[in-house]
Amino acid sequence: MAGKSKRGGERHLWLQGNVFWYRQQIPKAVHAIIGGPQFVRVNLRTADVIEAKRRRDELESQTRIQFRHIQMGRRTTLELPGWKPTQAPTRAPRGPAEWGCLWREALADAHASGDAEAIEQVRDLAADEAERYGKDDAKRHAFNDAFKGREEVDHHLEAYLSTVGLAPKTTGERRGLVGKMARWAASKGLTLDRIDRRQAGKYVTEEIDPLHPVTQTKHLTALRQYWLYLARRGHIDLPAGEDRNSGWPWDGQKTEKRGKRVERGSKVEEERAFTDDEVRKLLYAPWPMRKPDWESQIRDATTISLLTGMRLAEVLTLWVDDVDGDWFDIKEGKTEAAARRVPIHEDLKAIVKRRTEGKASTDWLFHELRAERDAGDTFGKRFKRFREAVGVDDRRAGVRRSLVNFHSARRWFTTKARHAGHPKETIAEIVGHKPDKSDVTFSVYAKGASEGQLKACVGDVKLPNSL
Incomplete structure (x- = not known):
C-alpha cells in the first residue's frame, strides 16, 4: 500500500509520506476526448489537513468546470496548476x-x-x-x-465503483453482483434503458430468491446502490413521480425467504464463536503449513482479536501510533461506533512490544501485510487455510460457508466477557457496536463506561490453557 490517509474518508486526498496529494479519476467521457493518464494527481505541498482540504476544494471546483466544458466541446485539454499530463495517444476517429x-x-x-x-x-x-x-x-x-441509454447494464459500473470509495473486498463483491445481473439482462436481450420494475422483479424471482437470506440482502443492496448512482448521474430516465434517491426499480423488491421444514430441537445454523478447544488449536497446535513466516502474523492477529474483540480490518491496519500506553486508539472503522479506545490486555503486551519496537509512528504493527494490495483479503485466505489445517472448521449441509471464521474470535471475546458478568453496554463499547437507541438511559443519558470498567471487562477474558 503506497500511502494511507490517516482519516480514510477524506475525499480525493491521499497522504504519501508527510505530504497530501489530490487524486481524482478523470471521467470516461472526458478521458475518451483528452487521452493521457486516467487520474489527476497534484502534489498539494502541505502536511496540514485543513490546508490540504482548502486546496482540494479549489482543484475540485476547477476540474468540475473543465470536465463539463470538455464534454460539451468547449475545450480539448485539461489545465490544472502543478499537473502535467502525458502526451495524449493518437486514436482512430470515434464512431x-x-x-x-x-x-x-x-x-x-x-x-x-x-x-x-x-x-x-x-x-x-x-x-x-x-x-x-x-x-x-x-x-x-x-x-x-x-x-438514449440503450447500453449494457454494466456500462457505467467501473465509473460507479471509482466514486464510492468502498473497501477492496466490497468493491469486488459489488462488481461481481452487478456483473451477474448484467449477464442475465444480456441473455434476455435487455439493455439498461429497459430495466424497469417488472424486469427487476423477474430477476429477483429467478436469481435472488433461491439464495441464502444474507446473500439476498447483499445482492439487492449492490443493485440498489448502483441504480442510485445511475439515477443521480442521469444515466437512466425515471418514471414520473419516482425520486432519484429511491433506488428504483429495486426499492420494495422483497425477497422470498425460503423456509425449511423445522424439526423439534432444530434451529437455523448461524456463524458462531470459537469453542475453547478450537482456540487452543489455533494458538497452540504445531504449525501445519509450509510458510513459517506466516505463523507470527496469524497467531498474533488471532490473539489480539480474542482478547479485544477487534474486527479483522481493525487488527491488521493498526499503526504504531495507535498504541497509546495501555490502550489501542482506533480512530476509524466500519461504523461511527468503531472509533474507540480499547484496553490492551496483559497477555497482549509482549506482542505489542515486539511489533512496535524500532518502528516509526506511521508503520503498521503487521508490517508484513502493508505491501499487499488487499491486506484483509490476503490474510483472510491465509487464516482459512491455517484454520482448516489445524482442524477448526464447521461445515453444515446446505450452508455455503463454515460456521467459524476469523470473526468467531470477536464472538468468543464477547461471549467470555458476558460470562464474566459484565454489562452488555460495556461490552458493546469495547467491540465498537452502536448503542441501542431504544434504551434512552444508556444511549442518551449515560456517557459510556469508565476506563476502569473497560479495563476490568477486557482483563476478565482469559485465554484457555495450552494443549
Missing part, C-alpha cells in the same frame, strides 16, 4: 455509438449540475451531431441508441 455515449454522459453531468441552460445546450449539440449522419440510418440509430 457514432461512441459519440452517443459521450453526449449522454455530458447530458448526465448537466443534469447533475442542475443548470437548465447547460442541459438545453447539450441537447441541441447532440441533435446537431445526429443530423451529421444524414440518411445513414445505421449510424443514426447507433448514435441515438447510445444517447
Whole structure:
C-alpha cells in the first residue's frame, strides 16, 4: 500500500509520506476526448489537513468546470496548476455509438449540475451531431441508441465503483453482483434503458430468491446502490413521480425467504464463536503449513482479536501510533461506533512490544501485510487455510460457508466477557457496536463506561490453557 490517509474518508486526498496529494479519476467521457493518464494527481505541498482540504476544494471546483466544458466541446485539454499530463495517444476517429455515449454522459453531468441552460445546450449539440449522419440510418440509430441509454447494464459500473470509495473486498463483491445481473439482462436481450420494475422483479424471482437470506440482502443492496448512482448521474430516465434517491426499480423488491421444514430441537445454523478447544488449536497446535513466516502474523492477529474483540480490518491496519500506553486508539472503522479506545490486555503486551519496537509512528504493527494490495483479503485466505489445517472448521449441509471464521474470535471475546458478568453496554463499547437507541438511559443519558470498567471487562477474558 503506497500511502494511507490517516482519516480514510477524506475525499480525493491521499497522504504519501508527510505530504497530501489530490487524486481524482478523470471521467470516461472526458478521458475518451483528452487521452493521457486516467487520474489527476497534484502534489498539494502541505502536511496540514485543513490546508490540504482548502486546496482540494479549489482543484475540485476547477476540474468540475473543465470536465463539463470538455464534454460539451468547449475545450480539448485539461489545465490544472502543478499537473502535467502525458502526451495524449493518437486514436482512430470515434464512431457514432461512441459519440452517443459521450453526449449522454455530458447530458448526465448537466443534469447533475442542475443548470437548465447547460442541459438545453447539450441537447441541441447532440441533435446537431445526429443530423451529421444524414440518411445513414445505421449510424443514426447507433448514435441515438447510445444517447438514449440503450447500453449494457454494466456500462457505467467501473465509473460507479471509482466514486464510492468502498473497501477492496466490497468493491469486488459489488462488481461481481452487478456483473451477474448484467449477464442475465444480456441473455434476455435487455439493455439498461429497459430495466424497469417488472424486469427487476423477474430477476429477483429467478436469481435472488433461491439464495441464502444474507446473500439476498447483499445482492439487492449492490443493485440498489448502483441504480442510485445511475439515477443521480442521469444515466437512466425515471418514471414520473419516482425520486432519484429511491433506488428504483429495486426499492420494495422483497425477497422470498425460503423456509425449511423445522424439526423439534432444530434451529437455523448461524456463524458462531470459537469453542475453547478450537482456540487452543489455533494458538497452540504445531504449525501445519509450509510458510513459517506466516505463523507470527496469524497467531498474533488471532490473539489480539480474542482478547479485544477487534474486527479483522481493525487488527491488521493498526499503526504504531495507535498504541497509546495501555490502550489501542482506533480512530476509524466500519461504523461511527468503531472509533474507540480499547484496553490492551496483559497477555497482549509482549506482542505489542515486539511489533512496535524500532518502528516509526506511521508503520503498521503487521508490517508484513502493508505491501499487499488487499491486506484483509490476503490474510483472510491465509487464516482459512491455517484454520482448516489445524482442524477448526464447521461445515453444515446446505450452508455455503463454515460456521467459524476469523470473526468467531470477536464472538468468543464477547461471549467470555458476558460470562464474566459484565454489562452488555460495556461490552458493546469495547467491540465498537452502536448503542441501542431504544434504551434512552444508556444511549442518551449515560456517557459510556469508565476506563476502569473497560479495563476490568477486557482483563476478565482469559485465554484457555495450552494443549
